[in-house]
Amino acid sequence: MNTETLKQNIWQATENLLEKEFFVVDVLIKELKEKLKVSVLLDGDKGVNIEVCAKTSRALGNIIEEQNWIESKYILEVSSPGAENPLKMLRQLPQHIGRTLQIATKDGKIIEGVLKNVEGNQIVVEQSIGKGKKMQKIVHQIDWNEIITAKVVISFK
Template identity: 45%
Template structure:
């Protein structure tokens, strides 16, 4: 059985009664680290991570799903973790993003909206010899290779 698939089932089962929480990613690394990223519309508490870790760990041990020794890590995505799901984009509306596009260019702006097809960001565009203007631009998900939230310490 696929380890990641089973872990996804276990996490979904544990957070089924918590509509504010959602699974972002599950990865089993070659070094024996099973990493689970969980996010929440209003963030994720340590107690949520502990509960998920206990639930997943208990069932993996009971079922003997993973034969070798492994470390189970449950956390929320850090600030430097790229956005992966539509729900993460929607959670970050009105925040500044850095978006890498498949053609190699980079765009920065405030996230205005996100739907199944892509995102709309408001960019400050300055043409030579003119005043900067705010422009809203739609970017399809197909054109995006990576998106990160920009953190301002002002």
């Protein structure tokens, strides 16, 4: 089975295992020296926890074995995308309302601001420019299709 077909099969099988508030963000397949590494990234409308990942991993591992999708040795990893990974789907954004995002748009702009709203295909980000009394707040309404990358900015303040 080629890598793309394997990826599609794993994606679909995982979607079928998940309750409706959870979803697949990505399936990554990497060839290591003597085995295949399959990473399945999950998220949920209110985030995803370790129990969901573990339960999904066990069930997905059983399906991979039953269907004999991978004939060699492999590692199966089911996890959340993690804060360092960009947000890949619009569905991931509502849970991040109130957090600071860094967004790169197709027209070359980099916008860093607080996610205020997600409605339809549009997101609203409030950017603060300047400091003190000279600080201005600029509200950007951005169509999801115009975004190249969107990342949550981690702050240790």
